[in-house]
Every structure is written in structure tokens, then in C-alpha cells.
Amino acid sequence: MHEPSATPVMIIDDELHLRITAGQTLELAGYAPEPHASAEAALEHLAPDFPGVIVSDIRMPGMDGMALLREIRLRDPDLPVILITGHGDISTAVEAMREGAWDFLEKPFAGERLVEVVRRGVEKRRLSLENRRLKAELEAQQNAPGPRMVGRTEVIQRLVSMVQRISQVETDVLLFGETGTGKDLVARSIHERSSRSGRPFVAINCGAVPESTIESELFGHEKGAFTGAVERRIGKFEHATGGSVFLDEIESMPLALQVKLLRVLQERSVERLGANVPVPLDIRVIAATKVDLKAAAEAGNFREDLYYRLNVVTLPIPALRERREDVPLLFQHFAVVAANRSGLECPPLDTADITALLAHDWPGNVRELRNLAERYVLLGATCDYRLDALLEGVGSETGDLALPQQVELFEKSLISQALARHRGRINEVCGQLGLPRKTLYDKLKKYNLKAEDYRQSAMP
Template identity: 80%
Template structure:
């Protein structure tokens, strides 16, 4: 649904003077009022995903405000409804809040009271609709293309293009990146975008499996192959036949086992422990490391021949500090996922929250950011949704960008979020940011942003 340049407010009251006064107050505040003298007509005119709030008197002929509230919340439980009560009618106000009213106004009320409660209601409504859109987009992305790379920076756009290209060819891949940069997500993205999607994707962390069992985990064994082998076991490679094997922390694989891995990569077959026959394999092998394997090979900690066999197609994953402009967008994405899973809705980030995100150096990269977003959803209310309080006690690197760079990143992030919210509609972005069109275009050029990139939800 195309959002208007100014947010709509539906006003329902059988008293003409109150409708006129409320309409004038809201127009002066920059909103678009739609006034009705009865609830039945208003209800018939309310569109699905109405992007505004409803303000209604409780005591009206025909359908009263309480009945209207129930009808509205049957349609959309997240729609903010503000009810107007008579002087001293506290019991009715309490009942309204129990029924799910967003807030109430007691007659007579000042114009600034109306504007303030409408403003807060609209903030909640925008958050609800944005979360609803992101949830739907998330489901579509996961259903169609598997895991999603979130970001608009040049480095992440290049990575997304490389993933798309690599997924279409049959080549083993080595992923290199710091802890928490999303190597497992990239491996899954390559698999889901390839012709092997629908076939097994087997992931194993070489650093988390005991050295005594990793050989059996990968290659399998026959019954009686060693003490305790009471039955045949199919290994990860054989189980993934036709699909993809992902070996994380490949630098942790024992040197003796690296010889067998090299043979699997070269011959595309596997031999179970205790077996005399080989099993042919049709699979892609994706490996990942957080260390420089060339240096490890030179130091004798990794087989040099295996390094050169793996180093055919290498993807480097950028740390989060090198794509700071993506941080608010990533945080919002993770918060929506966590909210969807927990059934909770949370307030959108304010300016101070974005500043906290941009100032932090993120030694744990995307994983650390995702954990913070989940804490924000689950525990944020206890900290008044203050990110600095939620981050307190986290490992922090003191290498922060200087003040001009922080201001530049902050400005770019705010503009990017406004473009995303309004689908690249320049007039709406100018209205939200309170700047002339020429100023916005100057800033778009400065930050290398394009409104067209936001018109079709084209996040990589």
C-alpha cells in the first residue's frame, strides 16, 4: 500500500465541534485527518494495513467506541486505537485499556495532548507495519533463496554477486573471515542458490569434534572397524552425496586427517574405516577458516598441498567494522527475526541507539550484533531499550572511528533508513528528514546512495 506523504488519522465523534477542532489541530501538526460522525461508516472506510491511527469517542449513538475497538482489533490487533472518555469516567478508561486501546484522552483535552498521543501511536503503527513487511520479506527470501545477506554497502554487494556467480558453477570454495562474520550463512547461501538445493547440506565444525571421532564423523566406518563400532556408520561425506559438505574451522583438522581429505577432494570418493571398497561421491565441499592458511602451511601447522587444493575459489568475508553503514539495517533485521520468533514487538531505534551501534567496534562481528538484537527484543524493556546499557560489560575494542567519520556514518545511516522506509520516494524522505529536495540530492551524491535502489526492496 502506498503511504501518503503525511500520516493519516481517523477521527470519529458525533459532536461536530470536536471533529472540527481535532481536524484543525492535526492538520497544523502535519497529519491528514479523516473525520466521521459514526463508527459504522468509519469502519466501512478503513482499508487493510491502514498506516495511521484511530481516534474515537466512546459514547456515540449506534456502535460505541468500545464496540468499534473490538471490531478494529478483530481485523488488525496491532492498530493503535485512542479512545476519548468523559470527565471522571475512569472505570471506562480502565476497561478500554484492558480491551487493548493504545491510549485514552479525557474531555476536555488540550490540542498538544492529542498531537502527542497521536505521534506515539503513529510511531508504534509504523513499527508494526515495518515488522510485518520484513517478516513477509524474510519468509519469501528464505523460501526462494535460502539465507539472506543483509546490507547495502559496496563490499557486501560485491560479496552477494560473487556468491550468486559461484553458486552456479561446480567448484569447491574456501571462506576466509574473522569469527562471527557469517561464514556458515554464506556456505548455506551458496548451497541454496545452486543446483544442489534440495539435496543434503552437512555442516561440521572441525574444531568442535574430538580428534578421536572426527575421522568416523567424516568418513564413516564398518561394523567391527574398531572397539565400540557395533554397527555400520555412514559419514558426513557419504550422507551428503549429491549435496554440499561444509567444513568449518578447517585449520583445526588434525594433520593426519588432512591427507584423507585431500584424497577425497582429488578422487571424489570416500572409503569407510574398515572397508575395502570406495564409495563414489558427487558433492561440493566448502571449507572455512579464520586464520591465514598459507602462513599456517609455512609454519607446518597445515598441509601445503591441501592448502593449494582448497585455494581455488576463495571468498573473503568483511568484518563488521568495515561495513558500518550496514549495522543499523542488520540490527533491525535481527530484531525482526527475534521478534517474529518470540511474538514480541519492540520500538525502532532512535538516534542515540544508532549512535551506540556505530561507535562500537564489534570484535564479535555479525554474531555479536545478532546477540545484541536478540537481547534488545527479549530484555530491552528492563533497560528502557537503551543499547548502551545492553552493551555494558561486552568486550569492546577502543579503536573507534573519529568524530567526523561517526557523524558521516550516522547521517548516511539515517538517510538510508528513510529511503528504505519510504521505498525510495524522495518527497516522503525529505518530509521525514525535514530537508529540501536539493539538500537530499546533494547528500545522496555525497554518500553514494541512489533512491532507485530502494524502490523494489533490492537488498543484496
């Protein structure tokens, strides 16, 4: 009797002895053989997203192997079909490969050859279904409110909860986090989850706009307000009416301009340069900084009154090293996005890849990880998809993590990945990880992981 979590393999042949022999060979190798005497019978039992592979003889009464291959290609072109040909029938094998067969076996074949071809086909199928599932989730997210914040760690789930809560109330927000942590994503999430989602989201990088023009950019100007002002200009604040203004790198805003920003926040109105009539504003302001504004205020580099006005609600954005367990999941997410956009394949990560991801210190945070995932998809084939080669020169320091902490972090990440892949199905997770049920339950308790959290969706 095969294990409940074993991968199914359909064996289709009108010869009973071949079905029995191939079935015994595959069962001993850990697979779950499903024998069928005809192609018609097999098709009746072929469910959508069948997780295994098909092994079929070509020459059979009724529907033969080539006709079966064509029918399966119509139903699911990613399902590997392995065809069995007669001795010396090379022309049939070539035709089968042209029709899209995964591989072929020439009679008589050794059991080891059958197991090896099936093993490669099963791995290909697992990758195809994984990408299909993730692409479906990405498409579903297009209709969901707000950009997606991916992660299972407590710190990111707490942030998601806070974003949801803050978006429902009308208050200005200050985001604090290192470069690359995704402050712009959080700002957009707040906007898209709020009642202002149908109105403009206007993003301004205070560190990128020249000091000579930033006042005009933000507040606008009247015709003739200064040399070169040949016509009226509506500023960013006024343009965002009804929506949200995102002021990134607000620590870079000139001190003189901070006075005017404070007045805008307090009075909810703006005066264009060269005008005397205030324009009322209906906006939410979301500011972001990578420095401690209180310390900057104490040092005289930021206005203290503006700091306290912005500090009504402050959301700290965690650095990636503070949620290392999310790294493999995030990498997979970004890789699938890149593969979906480019039409390229997205090979799955192996244990060595996950180790490399967890070991890296990620000074560039999520932005650095996203760039690596895109290089993995676009350039990975040039280095056999070796992450260590793509990370070469970047460094992989583990900071202050001791070896036992690294081992526990790696183990928890592998278990979390298995739970996500199998949607919380304990039998399948045990099968993949090679763990007895009691051992797995002990580890779930140790790492505060709950299988039910993974049953609705493989990724949050």
C-alpha cells in the first residue's frame, strides 16, 4: 500500500503484465501507480491539475498513445506524458517528441530507466503546478483592494493589520523604515484600502525634486509669479484633492518649505505662489522617512513642530533581516511576477538556494531581493540558476545570528514552504519533509505554525 502523500503515476497499457511490472517498480520507488487498460478509461479518471505524470504505450486498441497525447495536450499542455515505443521504432519516438511528449521509453526498458524518467517528469509537473497556482493568486490579487504585502511572519502580519485599520480612518501617517523596505508600497496600500481609493495618489520624492522648484511643484503658482511662470500651474497638493499625497524622504525637504507644509497640514488649504486666495484641500498626507525625525529635529535639521504634527500615527516598516523567514516566500513571489511578465520559466528553489537566501543580510531590503528574483528569471539560465553565482560579490553575512539560530530559521522556513505548497495538508507535508506526524506537530508547536493558516491560500 502506497503512502497517501505519494505522487500518482498513470500507467496505461492493454498488456496486464506490463501494468503490473511497471506498477510494482514505481510503488517501490515511492510513487502511487494508477493502472488503466485503455486510454479511454484513463481519461475518465484524469482530474484537472493531476499532480503526477502519464506513462502510456503507443500501440493500443481503440485510442492509441499518440491520440491520447494529443487529447491530453488539449486539456493540459503542461502535463508530462511518457510514451512507450516498440524496439527500434525511432520514427514513432521522434513524432511523439514533436507532438509534445515529455519523454519516451523503448521496449524492453529497465526499471531504473522508468523511475528516472518519471522522477524528472514529476519534478517538471510540480514546477508547472506551482507556477500555475502562484500566477492564479497574482491574477486574483489584481482585483483585491490595495497592493499586496507578502509575508507570514508576525511582524509583517501586524503591519498588514495596522494598514487595514489606519486606512479606514482619516488621519495623516508617518512611515519609518530603511531604504528599500517598501514604504511606497505601504503608502499605496493605505490609499487603496481607504475611501479615497478612486481619487488620485500623488507621490513626491522630496529628495529628488530640486530645491529651486519644489515649492512650485507642491503648491503651484500663478501666471507671472516669477520669471518663467508663463501660465498658471496647479501644484501636487491641489491636484491630489480628494485623494492622498505621499511625501517620500520628507527629511530632505528644505527647512523654509517645512513651515509652509506645516500650515497646509494644519489649515488644509494651500496658496499658489503669486496668489493671495487660499485653495481648500481635501487630502490625506502620508509622509515617509528613513531617519529618526525626532533626532533630526533635536539636531536642528528638521522642524520640531512639523515632526510632532506628522507623528500622530507612525508606522515602522521592518527591515528584511527582521523577517528572514519571509525571504523565500517573497523571492518566489517576485520571481513568478517576473516570469509572468517576461514569459520565461521560473525554476523552483532547492535547499541550497533557500540556505543562500536566508544567509544573506539584505542591506538593500525588499528592493534588493526583488532585483535578485528578476535576475534569477532573466539571467539564471546563464549560470544554471545558481543563486550563489547571482549573489557573488554581494556578500552573505549572517550578522549576529549564531549557528543554532540559523539552523532553526532554516528549518522553520522549510516547514512553512511545505505547508504553503501543500495548503496545510499534514500527510503531504510529512511526505515531502520525511517527518513522522508527531515530529511535525512538535515542530509546528515549537515555531508557532498552524496548518489551518495555510489551507485557504498558499500565500497571504
